[in-house]
Amino acid sequence: MSQTPTKLRLGVNIDHVATIRNARGGARPDPARAALLAIEAGADGITAHLREDRRHIHDEDMARLKRDITVPLNFEMAATGDMLRIALDVRPHAVCLVPEKREERTTEGGLDVVKGHNHLAPFVAELNAAGIRVSMFIEADAEPVAASRELGAPVVELHTGSWCEAVEHGDLKRAEREFERLARAAESAAALGLEVHAGHGLDYDTAERIAGLPQIAELNIGHFLVGEAVFVGLDAAIRRMRAAMDAGRAKAAGTRP
Numbered sequence: 595m596s597q598t599p600t601k602l603r604l605g606v607n608i609d610h611v612a613t614i615r616n617a618r619g620g621a622r623p624d625p626a627r628a629a630l631l632a633i634e635a636g637a638d639g640i641t642a643h644l645r646e647d648r649r650h651i652h653d654e655d656m657a658r659l660k661r662d663i664t665v666p667l668n669f670e671m672a673a674t675g676d677m678l679r680i681a682l683d684v685r686p687h688a689v690c691l692v693p694e695k696r697e698e699r700t701t702e703g704g705l706d707v708v709k710g711h712n713h714l715a716p717f718v719a720e721l722n723a724a725g726i727r728v729s730m731f732i733e734a735d736a737e738p739v740a741a742s743r744e745l746g747a748p749v750v751e752l753h754t755g756s757w758c759e760a761v762e763h764g765d766l767k768r769a770e771r772e773f774e775r776l777a778r779a780a781e782s783a784a785a786l787g788l789e790v791h792a793g794h795g796l797d798y799d800t801a802e803r804i805a806g807l808p809q810i811a812e813l814n815i816g817h818f819l820v821g822e823a824v825f826v827g828l829d830a831a832i833r834r835m836r837a838a839m840d841a842g843r844a845k846a847a848g849t850r851p
């Protein structure tokens with residue numbers, strides 16, 4: 595017998611609207627406007643990453659997003675004292691702790707929650723105490739999942755980058771291995787009572803496939819959607835993404851979207 599699938603949330607990451615704005619300085623395109631449009635199109639949450647080098651999102655963007663949007667704000671940040679101070683000031687719905695390297699082009703790999711336990715513990719504790727939902731952006735492996743649980747984070751976000759890269763390069767064997775890894779990590783996180791999110795590098799096809807993992811509650815997607823917006827508009831790209839996610843979840847559950 596088929597079961598009604600639980601709805602999978604879509605968090606739209608608007609970082610790269612700010613990347614385009616910053617290419618020229620000034621105020622356009624405005625990431626807060628993109629966030630409002632994303633919500634109209636069906637986003638369940640807005641994600642933004644305040645990088646230490648401020649290459650895209652700026653401090654004022656975070657403050658404006660918190661003030662203007664009507665859905666949960668997911669604030670991605672490195673575990674530094676400065677970022678913690680800003681997050682406690684902005685008070686987003688959620689903070690996702692991510693690893694950050696100044697020279698990287700995008701987030702490479704997950705947080706080292708095992709070796710980094712002592713460094714990360716006070717960040718998780720302070721954010722938890724402030725009522726901000728903490729998620730750990732980790733590699734899809736049992737060890738970081740268990741270490742995140744030990745740290746007291748209620749949520750993990752599984753890094754889908756390696757899987758998406760293998761799919762993009764047509765390396766099907768590696769892609770299947772990476773997908774199995776994500777599936778196992780999602781299962782072990784859910785078994786430990788953690789809420790499971792996933793993201794990085796997802797497109798329509800990979801989002802549809804990963805939506806079939808029933809433990810996953812939220813996908814965070816940005817770069818691909820902002821790129822698609824150039825061709826079809828942000829509204830249409832988000833609606834198509836929503837449909838792909840619903841189709842993937844329904845297919846895996848044996849129902850219709």
Ligand SMILES: CC(=O)[C@@H](O)[C@H](O)COP(=O)(O)O
Nearest residue numbers: 609643670692699700701794
């Ligand atoms: C943590 C993560 O995977 C992304 O949300 C993050 O925002 C990537 O950083 P860039 O947006 O700078 O590529």
Ligand SMILES: NCC(=O)COP(=O)(O)O
Nearest residue numbers: 607793794795814816817
């Ligand atoms: N945490 C992942 C995210 O927010 C979006 O990543 P991407 O789709 O911009 O690669």
